[in-house]
Amino acid sequence: MLPQTLFFIFRVMQDVKRIRENPESFDKAMESRNFRPVAAEIIDLDAKRREVIARLQQTQSRRNEIASAIGAAKKNGEDAAALEREAVEIKQAIPQLEKEEAAFAEKLNELLASIPNIPLANVPVGRDETANVCVRKVGEPPKFDFQPKPHYEIGEALGMIDFADAVKISGSRFTILRSQVAKLERALKDFMLDVHTKEFGYEEIGVPFLVNSECMFGTGQLPKFAADSFQTTDGRWLIPTAEVSLTNMVRDMIIPAAKLPIRMAAYSACFRSEAGAAGRDNRGMIRNHQFSKVELVSVVHPKKGEEELERMTKAAETILKKLGLAYRVMLLSTGDMGFSAEKTYDLEVWIPSENTYREISSCSLCGQFQARRMAARYKDESEKGFVSTLNGSGLAIGRTIVAILENYQLANGKVTIPEVLIPYMNGVKELG
């Protein structure tokens, strides 16, 4: 399942050095992520591997020496038979040593590839979402003098969201948008990209929605989370987020330090199998197999990671503010963060029908975790190293539609269009 296993073999070794130096704190970090302690296992495999490498290289060195000696002898017309006999003898050991080395390397890399990123020190430690910390609340949830309806009732009553036909076409967890709500999706996409490109300096990128396995490994979906994504019959993957396409643009690159930071924004459809989500959010368009999203990705100097995370989160928040939606910012706990993240803010938008906040954006600092898997490096005269990568939704469009329908619904079943979107809706001020 690992794409080109040896492809990343040496990149992660730097990790091992750190683990070797401080196994206790590494295991502690693993525990905080609900992962088993693996430091001892790693250190052992690494030691064995290096021992084999030492022997292998000695043998190779001797082989090269003899080969040159034979070349020199032949050139001078001397007899090389004795040397050739020795060469045959010596080289017999090499394939065996190579096999041993490869076996240890594969085990080690398989293990390393399955280990989640280490949380930053300022991330709250906890098993799950109950340990998340609310950083701030922004905006006031709207007051209704009637019982606010859920988005699927509003959309269906308007004849603008169609779940029944979606089942016929594709199955459950798909949604068909019609007329002004379909238009709303397009308006949101344009609006979000405009804000991010004009106000925050992101470059707009049009990305492929199908990617190869190396990409999925680079951003951390593979090898552990293959079941969460869809794979095509020719071995490609439908992106679960444009983060995959965007972040992998710097894969296998050595970027001049002066070119950092790199900021990219892309719209994409996102595809998720939602394996394991059976029964959750079955109604409506909260949890679909396919949804629209505008994604932000930053590639920065490793020292600028946290600063960039604040900036990116602010960019995503700006969308919610401009749309006039109430939200809160949650700092995720160690147990609730994604595999590749070392610090994550979730933006949760107010959903009136549920009388609660629901996730609409997730902004994560991945540090050098993805960069190491991708061999994404930077360099200038004085220093070099792996870059830091960040990604954040800015925002999930499907859920933004949900939030607008619910927060801007009127007693008569119509829905007001937020001021900033009216130009993007060709002047339409109201749905219905």
Add this chain to the structure above:
RNA sequence: GGACAGAUGGUCGAGCGGUUUAAGGCGCCGGUCUUGAAAACCGGAGAGGGGGAAACUCCUCCGCGAGUUCGAAUCUCGCUCUGUCCGCCA
């Protein structure tokens, strides 16, 4: 999908079994010269890893993966990608 051609360092490009520790040009960095610059001349410069306190030393990498050989950028096989032409197609 079919046919042919190709893949070499930042880039262009030589090499087609043994001084290749990858020629040479361009670009880049440092120096000499110059008031400064250019030109000219001299020098430097890839990535990853092992050992070592260090000086240093060794290994791997010429698209990727196998193979032949004492020795592979060079020969063989498979794959991927790129180009050109044909077919199909939004």
